[in-house]
Amino acid sequence: MSEKVKVTIDGITIDVDPGTSILNAARQIGGDIVPPAMCYYSKLEGSGGKCRTCLVKVSKGSEKDPRPMPKLVASCRTGVMDGMEVQNITSPEVIEARKGVVEILLINHPLDCPVCDQAGECHLQDLSYEHGVANTRYEFERRTFERIDIGDKIQLHMTRCILCYRCVYVADQLTDGRQHGILGRGDASEISTYIEKAIDNDFSGNVIDVCPVGALTDRTFRFKNRVWFTKPVDAHRDCPTCKGKVTLWYKGEEVLRVTGRKDQFGEVEDFICNTCRFETKNTSDWVIEGPRQIAHTSVISANHYEMLPLPVIKQNQALIEANKIEFDRASKI
């Protein structure tokens, strides 16, 4: 067991294991100081560093070398050093840069949320709501692509894609034989299953779960319902290929879709197999555990579902000061 290193993020100090990224250290603290992440996925090796929404300012490199880092750094791919001081929401520079990134991510996004299946659980929606500005200065035609069916279960709508590469890492790391990658370059690059070859692999459905936007959608769920009208319920089954721990999304008696269990950062706890996801959509297939806890900030939690416990900031004066907005929101509820 190596010694812990001390890192200070927005004035809050925490001891973490060496090698932890700034983002993960911030997640251990929790609250509003966690930088948003669109491309980083803790369960996918090598992901992150691409979307640039998690940029933070390192105002003190480490105890040994206290010089600040010259540029903003991607917190998901920068390891902590002992004595490092990081500014996230306390740095106007970071807020400004993040606004820029959000605007830039949105310039080619169709903003077709009213007809998008991802709406309500879309990371880009949350990101632009929390960190963006209300209008755009982009006045040109947006890039569009034809929709592509990747097999009979998944649809790729590249127009919505923000090229986070998460699905590419899933295809690389979860499935055998890589058939999924990026074609083209610049803003003309597109996700491709290597000239539209269908991914037929037991775990290919996970690309839907990892997609932060509505670019990869479940064809068995498309246009069935809005996610905030469905009721998430944790369930499990004895599955020979995966752990079988899923969330069922009910509308009345009917299971509309099955997904992995997503935590508060939108990451699934366990990847699930295609049989669980697409084939077993009857309550009788599952052992119900109880309602899924949903973050209180999510539209899905509205009205009647159990929420994740509120952030702990009420007990901690330092956190209250660093997380004014979060505190106001928490004390209102």
Add this chain to the structure above:
Amino acid sequence: MRKENNLSHLISHISNLVKMARKLLLEHINVPGINTLDVYRQHGGYRSVEKALKTMSPDAIVEEVKTSGLRGRGGAGFPTGMKWSFLAKPEGKERYLVCNADESEPGTFKDRYLMTYIPHALIEGMIVSSFALGARTSYIYVRGEMMPQIRILEKAIAEAKNAGFLGKNILGTGYDLELYVQPGGGAYICGEETALIESLEGKRGNPRIKPPFPAISGVWACPTVVNNVETIAAVVPIINDGGEEYAKIGIGRSTGTKLISASGNLNKPGVYEIDLGVPVEEFIYSDEYCGGIANGKRLKAVVAGGSSVPILPANLSLKTVNGESRLMSYESLSDGGFQSGSMLGSGGFIAFDEDQCIVRNTWNFARFYHHESCGQCSPCREGTGWMEKVLHRLEYGHGKMSDIDLLVDVARKIEGNTICPLGDAAAWPVASAIRHFRDEFEWHVTNPKEAMDRNYGLAKYADPLPKLEEVSQ
């Protein structure tokens, strides 16, 4: 072809001058057959290999390069000796030297010139540098479009191998080196060292996220040094004559000679080898170098180091804000920071005369970066396209006054927020063009019809030069 003939003519012309400029790399460029091993050896070729392998230790070579003060010639200007000494040397792991010959910066064509005419200079440098770094396999990553140069290099490597300068047990010293030429796919981004490494490994040329730097984990996760063609070729004279001798050339921390690819509205465009520290004014106007602006026109602007460095108006390119003469050196060209300076970069010197449209040129550069962005990180992928579209609109007379500030803001959002320096390279030309030529952009908005028919001319940059305090504001 015409240009090349023109060039060799020019070079023989220059070497006939009594007061000849010092040449280290291009000394024998006009010797017939210098691209063959025999002629190259007759003119002192491969002396450095014999000297280095037989009489020097690898560490001594690195020290020699450190003493020489040689700085990376690819653009960033990082001290080469220091880069070499950072190379990790773990037990049981191969080390690699990769030569970056993916020269694709608009305005830069020195490496292609060097490889075409004296390929053995590069190979000689590769052998010495590989020995210094302890690499037993080295690569020359050549841009995919340069097929002729790839063939020239492969032929030269075969010659060197036959003569015993490559392969097993070189010159009986027990040192083994295999040298390979790897063609790239023809992407600008593969000139970025980590993207080059990815491409060399056979993957998509996306830059890696640093750290780890290639000196720790490069090609196949082994310690790797990536150097520009000219840097590696410059190791040869350093070993032959000694680092101290090399350090005497140049000015301050900019030591040695540098190949400059001069293009644009010049009387004698071409590749020139200069001592670092030559005044920009002398470089443009003296007969020894570019011979002045073509057709008797006046100078409007200069891009001093390839398309990615900030553009400078005529007055600021000849003199710094302090009134000192601007020199062709790393320090002097960047004097004044981004406010009133530029960079030496890769030495792609582009001169614009009074008839050139800065808006059009900026759009052209932006179009290039839009096309060449790898699309990995969002600010560069989307921002370069956005800037190009806005600049296109401005150039074609549909611009708005707010577009100018929009461009500045988008450039600021890209700069420094990307994985690799391509984002910076895309943002700097736009930001600097607006900083120095805002009135021309505004004129394009206020007089869209006129802007289609004629160019803006020199305006406040006309002779006599404006007071420098005005510009620095």
